[in-house]
Amino acid sequence: MEHYHMNLNLKVWRQKNCKTKGEFKLYRVENISSEMSFLEMFDVLNEQLIRDGDDPITFDHDCREGICGACSMYINGKPHGPWQANTTCQLHMRAFKDGDTVVVEPWRADAFPVIKDLMVDRSAFDRIIQAGGYISVNTGNAVDGNSLPIPKDDADASFAAAMCIGCGACVAACKNSSAMLFLSAKVSHLALLPQGNPERKSRVMNMVAQMDKEGFGACTNTGACEATCPKEISLSNIARLNQEYLMAGLTEK
Amino acid sequence: MLDAKIPAGPLDDKWVDYKGHCKLVNPANKRKLEVIIVGTGLAGASAAASLGELGYKVKAFCFQDSPRRAHSIAAQGGINAAKNYQNDGDSVFRLFYDTIKGGDYRARESNVHRLAEVSANIIDQCVAQGVPFAREYGGLLSNRSFGGTQVQRTFYAAGQTGQQLLIGAYQALERQVALGNVKMYSRHEMLEVVKIDGKARGIIARDLVNGTLERHFGHAVLLCTGGYGNVFYLSTNAMGSNVTAAWKAHKKGAAFANPCFTQIHPTCIPVSGDHQSKLTLMSESLRNDGRIWVPKAQGDNRKASEIPEEERDYYLERRYPAFGNLVPRDVASRAAKERCDEGYGVGTSKQAVYLDFSAAIIRYGKIEAGKEGRDDVAEAEIITMGKEVVKEKYGNLFDMYEKITGENPYEVPMRIYPAVHYTMGGLWVDYELQTNVPGLYCLGEANVSDHGANRLGASALMQGLADGYFVIPYTLGNSLADEIYAKAIETTHPAFEAAEKEVSDRINKLMSIKGNQTVESFHKRLGKIIWEKCGMARNEKGLKEAIAEVQALKKEFWSDVKIPGEINEMNPELDKANRVADFIELGELMCIDALNRNESCGGHFREEYQTPDGEALRDDANYMYVAAWEYKGESNWELNKEPLVYDVIKPTQRNYK
Numbered sequence: 042m043e044h045y046h047m048n049l050n051l052k053v054w055r056q057k058n059c060k061t062k063g064e065f066k067l068y069r070v071e072n073i074s075s076e077m078s079f080l081e082m083f084d085v086l087n088e089q090l091i092r093d094g095d096d097p098i099t100f101d102h103d104c105r106e107g108i109c110g111a112c113s114m115y116i117n118g119k120p121h122g123p124w125q126a127n128t129t130c131q132l133h134m135r136a137f138k139d140g141d142t143v144v145v146e147p148w149r150a151d152a153f154p155v156i157k158d159l160m161v162d163r164s165a166f167d168r169i170i171q172a173g174g175y176i177s178v179n180t181g182n183a184v185d186g187n188s189l190p191i192p193k194d195d196a197d198a199s200f201a202a203a204m205c206i207g208c209g210a211c212v213a214a215c216k217n218s219s220a221m222l223f224l225s226a227k228v229s230h231l232a233l234l235p236q237g238n239p240e241r242k243s244r245v246m247n248m249v250a251q252m253d254k255e256g257f258g259a260c261t262n263t264g265a266c267e268a269t270c271p272k273e274i275s276l277s278n279i280a281r282l283n284q285e286y287l288m289a290g291l292t293e294k
Numbered sequence: 295m296l297d298a299k300i301p302a303g304p305l306d307d308k309w310v311d312y313k314g315h316c317k318l319v320n321p322a323n324k325r326k327l328e329v330i331i332v333g334t335g336l337a338g339a340s341a342a343a344s345l346g347e348l349g350y351k352v353k354a355f356c357f358q359d360s361p362r363r364a365h366s367i368a369a370q371g372g373i374n375a376a377k378n379y380q381n382d383g384d385s386v387f388r389l390f391y392d393t394i395k396g397g398d399y400r401a402r403e404s405n406v407h408r409l410a411e412v413s414a415n416i417i418d419q420c421v422a423q424g425v426p427f428a429r430e431y432g433g434l435l436s437n438r439s440f441g442g443t444q445v446q447r448t449f450y451a452a453g454q455t456g457q458q459l460l461i462g463a464y465q466a467l468e469r470q471v472a473l474g475n476v477k478m479y480s481r482h483e484m485l486e487v488v489k490i491d492g493k494a495r496g497i498i499a500r501d502l503v504n505g506t507l508e509r510h511f512g513h514a515v516l517l518c519t520g521g522y523g524n525v526f527y528l529s530t531n532a533m534g535s536n537v538t539a540a541w542k543a544h545k546k547g548a549a550f551a552n553p554c555f556t557q558i559h560p561t562c563i564p565v566s567g568d569h570q571s572k573l574t575l576m577s578e579s580l581r582n583d584g585r586i587w588v589p590k591a592q593g594d595n596r597k598a599s600e601i602p603e604e605e606r607d608y609y610l611e612r613r614y615p616a617f618g619n620l621v622p623r624d625v626a627s628r629a630a631k632e633r634c635d636e637g638y639g640v641g642t643s644k645q646a647v648y649l650d651f652s653a654a655i656i657r658y659g660k661i662e663a664g665k666e667g668r669d670d671v672a673e674a675e676i677i678t679m680g681k682e683v684v685k686e687k688y689g690n691l692f693d694m695y696e697k698i699t700g701e702n703p704y705e706v707p708m709r710i711y712p713a714v715h716y717t718m719g720g721l722w723v724d725y726e727l728q729t730n731v732p733g734l735y736c737l738g739e740a741n742v743s744d745h746g747a748n749r750l751g752a753s754a755l756m757q758g759l760a761d762g763y764f765v766i767p768y769t770l771g772n773s774l775a776d777e778i779y780a781k782a783i784e785t786t787h788p789a790f791e792a793a794e795k796e797v798s799d800r801i802n803k804l805m806s807i808k809g810n811q812t813v814e815s816f817h818k819r820l821g822k823i824i825w826e827k828c829g830m831a832r833n834e835k836g837l838k839e840a841i842a843e844v845q846a847l848k849k850e851f852w853s854d855v856k857i858p859g860e861i862n863e864m865n866p867e868l869d870k871a872n873r874v875a876d877f878i879e880l881g882e883l884m885c886i887d888a889l890n891r892n893e894s895c896g897g898h899f900r901e902e903y904q905t906p907d908g909e910a911l912r913d914d915a916n917y918m919y920v921a922a923w924e925y926k927g928e929s930n931w932e933l934n935k936e937p938l939v940y941d942v943i944k945p946t947q948r949n950y951k
Contacts, residue, residue: 058863076566078698084571084814091812091858091867099864101359103532105572107694108457109363124697131697156503157864164480167360171472175465176424180344180763183415183422187379190433200426200451203458207362236424 045075047139051086053098054146059154059162065144075135079122080105080112082134100159107131107271110206113213114159115146120210120269128208128271148209150218152256163209165255166223172251173244174227176236195233202229204272211266211274217258222266224252225282226274232285242289249286296549296922296936299724300404305942309408312725313768317775324349327774328782330497330512332484332539334361336456336755337738338518339463340762346470348767350774353510354467354476355499357483357534357869362464365520365532366758369456370577370691371440372448373420373755375413380437384445386410391943393753396442396622397718397746398896398912399945400555400920402938404725405743412764413756417449419763423462427451440751441578442622442950448752453577453691459755463762482508483869484539486793487515487546487734494543494734495783496790498797502869505862507794509785513777514733514770517543518762521717521739523556525877525884526829527821529714530562530575536873537880540721540740548729549922549934551722551742553880554888557749557897558830559715560626563698563708564646573713574698576649577691578751581619583654583684584708586610586630588647592637598648598707609633617950624748624897624910625950627712631830632908634711641709650707655680712830716754718745718897719887722922722936726769727761730922735770737761742920747896801861804871809854813871816851820844820874820881828885833901837889844882845929851878883923883931890933893917905947914945 048071056063070086077085080102087097103111112129116122122132137143145159153161203226211222228245231237237244260279267276301308319327327350331342334356342354358364376389390410394401417435421427427449428436437446451458470476479499486498488509496511522537523529544550561576587606594601609629611618621629630647633639640646656673659680663671671679681704685692692703699709721729721736723743728735738758745753827840851874859865893913894903903911920936 074567074569076700077569078571081569081571085569088812088814091856094858096858097867099866103358103363103534104365104368105533106368106530106574107697108368108454109358109365109532111358111363126693127697131694133697133700135700160864163359167362167468167471167478167480170465170468175469176422177469178419178422178466179347180340180419180466180767181415183418186377186417186421186427187434189421191429192433193429193431196426196429196433199424200428200458203426203451203461204454206457207360230426231424234424234426236422 045139046072047075047134047137047141049073049137050142052142052144053159055098055158056155058157063155073134075133077134078105078130079114079116079132079134080130098159099157102130105130108206110208113148113161113208113210115148115213117144120148120213121271126271126273148213150212150257152218152220153209153212163207165257166207166209166220168255169220169224169248169251170227173240173247174231176231177240189235191234199230199233202226202233202274202278205274206272208271210269210271212257214265214269215258216263216265217261219260219266220252220255220257221260221279221282222270222274222276224248225278228282228285229278232281241285242292245282245285245289246293296722296730296934297724298402298936299726300402301725305403305407308404309411316768316772319771319775319778321349323778325351327351327513327777328353328511329514329516329770330510331355331516331518332497333364333518333520333740334464334467335364335366335518335520335738336460336463336758337762338516339364339460339467340759341516341518341737341766342476343463343466343470344763344767345770346473346475349475352470352476353479353512355479355482355484357481357502359480361467361478361480362461364460365535366460366755367457368530368532369755370453370575371579372438372450372455372752373416373459374440374447374750374752375417375449375756376410376447377414377417379435380446382445384447388445389413389447392443393744393750394746394943395948396750397748398910398948399746399914399918399940400552400895400938401744401746403940403942408765409744409757409760412760415764416756416759420459420462423466425451425458425462427458438579439582439620441581441620441626442750450579453579453688456755459759463759485542485797485872487543488789488793489546489731490783490787490789493732496785498793500797503864505860505865507797509790509794511783511785513774513780514735516735516737516766517721517740518737519740521720522877522880523714523717525820525881526714526825527817528565528570528573528825530559530573533572536876538873538876540736541876541880543721543729543731543734545925547731547925548734549722549924550719550883551920551922552719552887553884553923554828554891554898555718555747555896556714557623557716557718558627558712560623560630560712561649561710562713562715563695564641564643564711574694575713575715576695576708576710578623580649580688580691583687584619584649584651585653586619586647586649588633588638588640598640598650607638614950621950622748622750624899627830628899630712646709646711648707649710651684651703652707655684655704658683714825716749718742718747718749722920726772727766728769728773733773735766737766747898801868801872804855804868804875805857805861807853807855807857809856811854812856813867813874816847816855817870817874817877820847820878823847824881824884828888831899831901832888834889837885840885841882841889844878844885848878848882851875882929886931887921887923890921891917909947912947
């Protein structure tokens with residue numbers, strides 16, 4: 042892999058807090074290595090801003106290995122930037138070339154108010170989980186793990202849905218700011234396992250009700266969420282969610 | 295004097311007897327007792343969920359925006375449990391024995407045995423929660439092997455085991471939040487412990503969104519705040535992982551034990567340049583199928599593919615034929631360092647070795663062809679079939695490697711190098727996971743207990759969940775049973791007032807320095823000192839230099855650090871400054887501890903103490919103790935020794951040959 046260096050123009054959303062109006066500001070970074078991650082490029086910029094006496098740019102990030110779901114930048118019109126199946130922290134600068142202009146915004150959704158700059162409040166996701174995204178089993182109640190064989194295909198499908206990192210890129214990508222991919226991943230993860238069966242109906246009803254309450258939009262099946270999801274959560278989960286919801290609604294006591 | 299409160303009786307019966315005789319709190323009284331939990335990774339989330347279920351009033355705190363982001367999520371390979379589902383001779387005793395041996399005989403027998411005992415319950419609990427562990431076609435749970443053991447006892451969910459376990463614990467926690475048993479405080483950082491009449495009675499936390507300081511009362515305080523690996527600046531820890539909560543507790547009287555026991559993980563992606571902000575682990579499970587090698591000739595600049603088989607040195611297989619590529623982490627890391635220091639390293643930096651899957655790809659390809667009953671398959675097709683199998687096993691890790699390096703590990707061998715990964719040291723705790731400050735507990739990686747001088751792979755997840763699900767629900771009740779008459783203390787109490795003032799004074803002081811150097815630059819310099827002089831190999835001269843350098847750095851930090859922004863707003867630079875200030879103090883103690891320990895054991899390798907063939911040389915006569923340091927004022931610590939008594943296992947030199 043050839044390494045190279047580049048100069049970039051950055052257009053970054055700055056907003057002091059949720060009460061003030063934000064605006065784009067222009068910055069220039071020089072001599073950026075193609076081996077850096079996107080967030081390391083932001084580290085360089087922030088060090089530069091601090092030295093110049095400016096306010097550094099605030100953004101969420103933690104594990105920097107694509108699994109915690111904290112990082113959340115809308116880069117050149119795409120959540121997490123140009124690479125497929127990728128998070129912002131795993132985007133590397135070889136995705137860009139010398140002289141590029143890069144536009145960086147926060148996730149934009151009513152349910153994700155901006156805290157500062159590129160950092161948003163995603164606690165709505167926690168509240169959706171609180172509404173039913175679990176199996177009610179207290180510690181100590183479990184039987185032997187092998188007492189309930191689960192067909193490998195079911196376990197694998199459940200795992201594929203459970204890989205969701207809760208970053209919210211699906212919401213940011215959706216023109217309606219719908220949280221259906223996030224919600225459907227959790228409903229699928231639990232509905233595909235026999236352990237999830239007893240609460241199957243109440244779970245889907247309560248979680249959907251909470252999602253609506255949080256102000257997420259409706260799903261119109263454009264598939265933008267699936268296309269942008271860093272963990273490639275499948276749109277078929279939304280079909281499963283709709284089926285679960287319909288079944289639960291029709292058979293509600 | 296430290297009392298570990300190890301129950302009397304034979305090792306096998308200690309935990310059973312303890313549970314049978316510990317005090318209980320009746321449900322009506324549990325409702326009156328408040329518990330503060332700081333940190334919501336595997337240990338914190340599982341403790342918060344379990345204590346909430348029991349009926350305690352729990353307040354849980356995390357600095358991340360959601361408990362689901364805690365760094366337990368990044369654990370890849372798996373979780374050990376003595377289930378013996380594979381019928382390969384595993385048992386509670388073997389898991390116990392492997393853990394003690396892997397830890398180079400510097401862990402407490404009673405705690406480790408309990409860990410092995412509850413390990414099987416953890417798997418059951420997680421399955422019941424819906425954790426989608428890997429399964430065989432018959433629907434039963436799958437296992438794989440890991441370093442330092444000769445049985446297959448590791449349960450896993452592809453390369454995302456930590457994520458799946460944490461999501462399980464997180465969901466259990468959120469369920470308790472919904473039920474009103476746990477109140478969750480996200481984006482909050484604990485900055486002080488409040489002690490009243492010698493007992494931990496609460497914390498001062500800072501709301502990171504608006505900078506407000508808050509006072510929270512608890513009948514007990516549980517710190518589940520993870521390890522301190524970021525003292526090295528570069529580590530596999532998350533950017534936010536820090537020692538601050540544990541360090542504040544330390545300065546309020548809790549002993550900090552074995553801080554020099556840090557784990558350098560052998561298989562990480564090498565550093566690519568000065569811009570590097572963190573390092574990424576490639577799961578140890580890769581050593582099941584990958585073969586580690588360097589060229590036999592020094593300074594060989596050929597591409598890996600151009601170096602013929604006979605000119606490759608599979609140095610782990612050569613030095614350790616019995617365990618081969620699956621030796622414990624400390625052994626594998628040192629062996630890689632030795633080769634690179636001798637000039638056999640690969641890649642542009644020469645600070646890397648190869649982890650090669652070509653043999654495994656062919657082996658798996660042949661098995662696949664064999665399954666179809668075909669023996670005339672061309673090599674190209676075998677390779678294609680083999681790659682599919684490898685992809686199924688390690689696909690996400692290979693993808694991650696390619697994203698970071700731009701190289702395709704299915705085609706060229708991975709380049710790896712050791713990196714800081716885990717810290718075995720931490721707050722000293724007794725058998726009940728209580729520190730020497732009454733009412734202050736410590737769980738998971740943040741405590742010192744179970745891994746001795748070196749942790750075996752797939753044991754961190756096991757310990758975090760053991761502490762939270764199956765240990766603390768019993769041991770906490772044993773002391774809270776005496777607190778049922780203790781009313782909640784108003785946070786207007788002078789002790790809360792004083793603690794809050796201490797915190798705000800410190801923050802004001804930091805903000806008023808208005809110097810010239812960024813927090814990040816100090817952190818990098820600290821990391822460099824500790825990595826070079828208290829890293830994979832240490833010696834007396836280097837450690838003495840490091841102590842002086844860290845002290846000087848501390849002075850410079852407190853006179854020249856530059857923190858932008860305001861106190862009463864979201865200010866990540868201020869948060870970081872608070873953490874780096876504590877890392878600097880910890881760095882000094884690490885070097886003091888490493889200097890005190892005149893032996894080599896596990897992750898602590900003192901160059902002066904090694905066998906003729908370069909293996910760690912323990913000194914059981916003089917150092918078979920937990921070094922628990924008590925804070926006595928600036929740069930001043932007193933050493934307390936907890937002798938380690940081995941009733942069941944006879945310590946020997948670890949031998950993986």
